[in-house]
Structure formats: C-alpha cells, structure tokens
Amino acid sequence: MVTGEIANWGPAGGNLPDVTVYDTLPKLLRKNAQDAPNEVAQREKDFGIWNEVTWRDFNDHVSKMAVAMREMGVEAGGVVALIGDNRPEWVWGEVAAHATGAMSMGIYREALEDEILYLLNYTKPLLVIAEDEEQVDKLLNLGDRIPYVQRIVYSDPRGMSKYDDERLWNLERFEEAGAAALKSEPELYDRMVDATNAEDVAILCTTSGTTSNPKLAMWQSRAFLGHAVNYLKADPKDSSDEYLSILPLSWVMEQMYAVGWNMIARMTVNFPEEESTAMADMREIGPSFVLLSPRVWEIVAAEVRARMMESTPWKQAIYYWAEKRGMEAVSKGQKDGLSEWLLFRALRDRLGFSNLKSAATGGAAMGPEIFKFFQAMGVPLKQLYGQTEGLGAYTIHKNGAVDYNTVGFPFPNCTLQVKDPDVEGVGEILVKHPHMMLGYYKNEEATREVFDAEGYFHTGDAGYLDENKHLVVIDRISDLAETSEGVRFSPQFIENKIKFSTFIAEAVIVGKDRPYLTAIICIRYPIVSKWAEQKRIAFTTYTDLAARPEVYEMMRAEVERVNADLLPAQRIKKFVLLYKELDADDGELTRTKKVRRKVIAEKYADIIGNLYSDTDYVDIDTVISFQDGTKQRIKTKLKVEKLGDAA
Known part of the structure; x- marks a missing residue:
C-alpha cells in the first residue's frame, strides 16, 4: 500500500481559489469574472482567426444560457446533453446546466445514432446542445424515439436554414431568451448561482465501455473541484499557462483540464479550428501544457x-x-x-x-x-x-x-x-x-x-x-492470458512495442489457450501509402495496399524487430494484415481508442482460426458499412505470414 502525501509534491502553485467556498463551477466562474474580467479565459480559432473570450464574456454567456434553460423547464436533478467538437459553447452549456442544478452529460462527437439513442433514453434530457448540422442530423434522425427532448440548441448556423423543426434554436436566439428574462429580473442568475450545492451531482461522465454500453459515473462538484486541486499540487498551473484542447470534451481528462483547471488555475484554454488542424494550431499557440x-x-x-x-x-x-x-x-x-x-x-x-x-x-x-x-x-x-x-x-x-x-x-x-x-x-x-x-x-x-x-x-x-x-x-486482468503451453503474456505490452513502428496503426495479439502467439495488424495507411509511392508500388485502396507482398515483407521486418526484444516463448509466430482499419464505429474500439478484445475475437474468429491452422491464406468475402450509410463489398485473400519455426 502507498499513500500520496502533500509533502511528496509541494504546493499547487499560484494563488488558487478556496474550492470549499467557491465550490461549484458557476461560483468559480463568477469569481473569475469579478477578479479578472478582461483576462482571456478561452480562445477559439475560426476562419483562421483566434477569437478571445474573456472571463466577463464567459460569465455573460453562461448567465444567459442558464436563465434560458430555467425558463424552458430545466430543473435540479435533470440532465442537459452536449455533443460536438471541442468548442467554448460546449463549456458554456455545461456550466449553465450546473447553474440550474441540472447535470451535464457529454456525448462523444463521433457517436453514431444508436449510441446517442442509448444515452438519451437512459438520461432523458429536455435539452441537447449540439454543435452543428452534423450533430443535429443525428438527433433529428432519431425522430419520435426521443420525445422528451424539447429543445436542440446549435451554435454553428451553417447549413441549418433548410430545417423546419420547432425544437431547433440557434444559440443566439437561446441567449436572447435568457437576456430578456434577466432584464426583468436582474438578480435571478446570482440567486441561481448562490443556490448551487457542492454535494449535488454535476457531471455524468461516460465510462470507456470496453465490454458493453458505457456506464455513467456521477461526479459531485465537491469531488470534481477537490480532485482538480490535488492534481494541481502534482502538476502546478496558473493563469500564465496555455492549453490546447484536442481530446474529446466528453472524456474524463479533458474535463479535468479544459473545465476544472481552466476554472481553478485560470489556465487559458485554446480550441483548434478543426480536429485536422490541431497540430498546426498548436504551433501557433505554443502551449505550455x-x-x-x-x-x-x-x-x-x-x-x-x-x-x-x-x-x-x-x-x-x-x-x-x-x-x-x-x-x-x-x-x-x-x-x-x-x-x-x-x-x-x-x-x-x-x-x-x-514552450x-x-x-x-x-x-x-x-x-x-x-x-x-x-x-x-x-x-x-x-x-x-x-x-x-x-x-x-x-x-x-x-x-x-x-x-x-x-x-x-x-x-x-x-x-x-x-x-x-x-x-x-x-x-x-x-x-x-x-x-x-x-x-x-x-x-x-x-x-x-x-x-x-x-x-x-x-x-x-x-x-x-x-x-x-x-x-x-x-x-x-481479464486480458492477461496463458498459452496452452503455460506461457504467461500481456497482449497490451507486446502490442505497444509493435505500435512503435512508423507503419503500424494497430495490433491485436492473440494466444490465450493457443499453442503460440499470433497478431492481427492494421497498417498506418497514410504513411504506408507514401512509402509505397516512393517504392513505385501500384495500389488502389487500403485493402489492396495491405495485401501487397512488398508491404508484407516490410511488416515482417517490423515484427521481427519486436520479436528480438521478447522472450522466445512470447514471440509472434504468425500474423495477418487486416483488410481494414479497426474502427470505433464498428464497435472494435472504444471512443477512447481502446481495443474491444471480445468483439475482435468474435468478429474475426475465422481469421484467428486460420492463424492456428496450416493454411497460407484466409479468404475474405464481407461487407463494410460506412458512417454515411454506404456499403462496400470486400473480397480478398489475406496472407498468413509465418515467422521462425511456425508450422
């Protein structure tokens, strides 16, 4: 047993607020707006320009959204759902929900309609804050299966003019409703903030769901803010720090940084223009963390x-x-x-x-x-x-x-x-x-x-x-395994060594109750395709490229490099290059990109079976469904590459 002592880490750094007094996010936000109204709290890049949100702006948006939520019937103990890319509006909506006494629930931006339906049916929110047309489409496609959703508020108006649904409000209209109520009752928001309770559940956070539908962890304000302060003792931050928010806001750690640390340490949070531009945006910001x-x-x-x-x-x-x-x-x-x-x-x-x-x-x-x-x-x-x-x-x-x-x-x-x-x-x-x-x-x-x-x-x-x-x-523990020969191994340990390769995107080690270890490998298509072009290797698709003998030869060298660092009994004897990438939309990965081993074992049982036979090829005839609803038939042969003394 070991316990972390404060003496092992030192002070949290900076002049942090007392979270036993300012014990909810709305209270902290109001304090920041009073103490540092013109200090930059958030930045968002839009059309190539970094737009700044001060603490005063932040508090102003939240106050109007919170009052609008109250006016439409959001109550203490209710749920407000949020889905979309990392945007300031997401955080505004989350804090506004807490000001009403409701719980916020983030949904991963890549979630498919069935996943969204499960979470909405489980929590029954009156309000969903959806970033843009893509997310609104998912909600509208659910039709009358989500009758409890009374309002869908979107922040990006592009492409929205074609819709005619009374539940749809743009953020500007929503805030105007809140502003009108505040005009007639100016002290309303302050009374709402004063009434927030640290012991109330503020956040519902989805678990990774590696084996089934995700569960929802309940976080009290007291726990969320208290843990953020303890974390700041281990890794101090203050208002001089810059952070680029890249990972999904529905994930536990992004909540801790982009929301918790932002509020407590006043660390500036920067939101990239698009997920694809995040690395370029990082160079412009030069974050400190x-x-x-x-x-x-x-x-x-x-x-x-x-x-x-x-x-x-x-x-x-x-x-x-x-x-x-x-x-x-x-x-x-x-x-x-x-x-x-x-x-x-x-x-x-x-x-x-x-920096x-x-x-x-x-x-x-x-x-x-x-x-x-x-x-x-x-x-x-x-x-x-x-x-x-x-x-x-x-x-x-x-x-x-x-x-x-x-x-x-x-x-x-x-x-x-x-x-x-x-x-x-x-x-x-x-x-x-x-x-x-x-x-x-x-x-x-x-x-x-x-x-x-x-x-x-x-x-x-x-x-x-x-x-x-x-x-x-x-x-x-459930993944630790033994071969039929009694050799203990950790699939994750070997997979991580394989994924150090520039050319390998994912690997799944198989071998439980089998005579030896084998691997299903996914190539890193953008890089392997570039390599193939330089080698003048002709190919058309991912499937075609992964089947090329030159690619197998190169991958064999990568696996042999890993084998050289493993105990002889833990070395990979055979592998195949999968005809597609593993995908969270197909249930093969969680939304945080962890492998769902049970799904892999069931879905690719034929391939795994052939890895332990004397065959040289696996015949594949299957259909892949894409997120846009289109389908593609895949008919190919996967070579079973044998290494060492594999039979």
Missing part, C-alpha cells in the same frame, strides 16, 4: 518519421543518427547536447512543443519506445493513470523521476494497494481517495460491484508497486 492520448503521440512520432522519408539521404542519415543518439542518452538518464543541437531543438519548434513546461499522456498504455522518443526530443512528457470512476488521473511521474515502465506516484491523499499479489507481486490495483465518483447513474448494483466495504475502487487492472512505490500497470 498539452495532453495527448497514446494514440495521438504515436501518430505524431509516425508522421515525423514519415516526413523524413521524403528528405534527402543526407538529412535522413543525420536524423536517424541523432535520434538514436538522443534515445540512448535518455535510456541512461542523460541528455545529449549534440542531438539537441542537430535535431531536437528544431523538431520541437516545428511541432509547437517549444512546453509539462506534457501528459493517459487513457491507455504507452510503449516505452514512444515515451523515450519524446523525452529525447526534450518534451517533458509524463505518464498518468486513472479511471473515470476516480475522476481521471490519480498517479503521475514526478519531475526528475520519470520511469518509462511506471505510471508514477499517487496524488496527495490518494491511496493505492495491490490485492492478492502473486509471487511476483502482481495483483489487482485498488484505489481510494476523497474525490471518487458517487456511483453509477441509475445502476446501484454495478456500483456495489466495484467498491468494497473499505471504499476502495477495484480497477480491474493488474499491476504492482516497485521498490520506489511507483505503480506499474501491466494490463487488464
């Missing part, structure tokens, strides 16, 4: 290497020499001045990382090689660990004590223990701190299953505490 998922860090590293493929042989030689030198130095706990001067200084500037004071990754495991790459680049990257049920992260690396194999040390007042450890000290990770979720919304049975009598949350993850009391996470 950034959070990216392991998948995004992997993509950034892969794109850096892809750009080098287009460089001259001389530049490529310098790059690979300096990269290797820098990563070797980091492995020894050192920094290499020559590689910094030749490569990494310019690379940080190119990516928008020059970073801290950076984090979480939501899934990151391979050590990716971690070392960014550490060598000079990015102050730290791994964090947590769950939605624990209000996000509750462990993180300390400054000067970054260990690629661990997820760091627990936050202040956070206690970790390992349940029923085996002879190697590995067991289930349990956590307890003062700011856990209240429980699952409308699901007391599931709540009782994950909390024990002492108040510990059972994470379902396997791990251990090392000699420095840092937490090492191995994998989901």
